[in-house]
Amino acid sequence: EAEVAQSPRYKITEKSQAVAFWCDPISGHATLYWYRQILGQGPELLVQFQDESVVDDSQLPKDRFSAERLKGVDSTLKIQPAELGDSAMYLCASSKDRGQETQYFGPGTRLLVL
Amino acid sequence: EDQVTQSPEALRLQEGESSSLNCSYTVSGLRGLFWYRQDPGKGPEFLFTLYSAGEEKEKERLKATLTKKESFLHITAPKPEDSATYLCVIFYGGATNKLIFGTGTLLAVQP
Numbered sequence: 001e002a003e004v005a006q007s008p009r010y011k012i013t014e015k016s017q018a019v020a021f022w023c024d025p026i027s028g029h030a031t032l033y034w035y036r037q038i039l040g041q042g043p044e045l046l047v048q049f050q051d052e053s054v055v056d057d058s059q060l061p062k063d064r065f066s067a068e069r070l071k072g073v074d075s076t077l078k079i080q081p082a083e084l085g086d087s088a089m090y091l092c093a094s095s096k097d098r099g100q101e102t103q104y105f106g107p108g109t110r111l112l113v114l
Numbered sequence: 115e116d117q118v119t120q121s122p123e124a125l126r127l128q129e130g131e132s133s134s135l136n137c138s139y140t141v142s143g144l145r146g147l148f149w150y151r152q153d154p155g156k157g158p159e160f161l162f163t164l165y166s167a168g169e170e171k172e173k174e175r176l177k178a179t180l181t182k183k184e185s186f187l188h189i190t191a192p193k194p195e196d197s198a199t200y201l202c203v204i205f206y207g208g209a210t211n212k213l214i215f216g217t218g219t220l221l222a223v224q225p
Contacts, residue, residue, distance in 0.1 A: 004157075006157075040217075041217055042201060042215030042216055042217045042218055043158070043201075043215050044215075045213065089155075091157050091158075093157075102146075102148060102160060102163050103148075103160070103203075104160055105150075105157035105158045105159070105160075106157050107156055107157050108155075108156065108157045110155065
């Protein structure tokens with residue numbers, strides 16, 4: 001069964017350092033999402049891609065966060081510089097298209113900023 | 115205001131003790147409601163999609179139902195391996211599709 005892949009699974013960094021997370025969606029899925037999930041809360045959407053285009057990044061802290069999906073397949077989420085409050089689980093999800101919103105999630109990257 | 119509320123926040127059951135989780139919503143133009151299961155430290159795992167009031171879906175010990183204002187996830191004779199957080203997600207909107215995640219119900223099933 002196809003799955004969403006994410007790496008790394010865990011990342012520990014010091015504040016002010018740069019971190020990057022990678023996501024490979026299910027093959028053929030046009031829509032890709034990045035979420036941040038704080039312990040005990042539901043996921044919060046950071047950015048949504050349709051193919052290589054950003055369709056929603058209204059909740060992305062653009063002063064420090066950036067995301068790209070250059071070829072419309074895999075995607076990278078970057079934080080620079082990382083802050084203590086960025087410690088969270090970062091989830092990637094994909095769906096076939098925007099009109100079919102059943103999303104399939106990857107295992108997540110747990111980030112700890114010291 | 116568009117909102118999704120899950121209750122209870124946490125639920126402890128004995129193995130075999132059936133119960134229900136609730137997801138109530140106030141949105142315009144509901145297009146779908148999703149249930150996910152999330153284990154600690156892992157990404158959410160898709161369970162069900164419901165599209166219209168009266169619809170029901172079943173999978174093993176789980177049964178999801180939908181009305182115009184809420185959805186229930188019924189758990190029949192739960193086992194310890196059913197312990198997880200169950201997330202409700204609303205998909206709604208017209209020209210601009212929107213998603214709202216509930217905060218989840220943490221279920222613990224004791225042997």
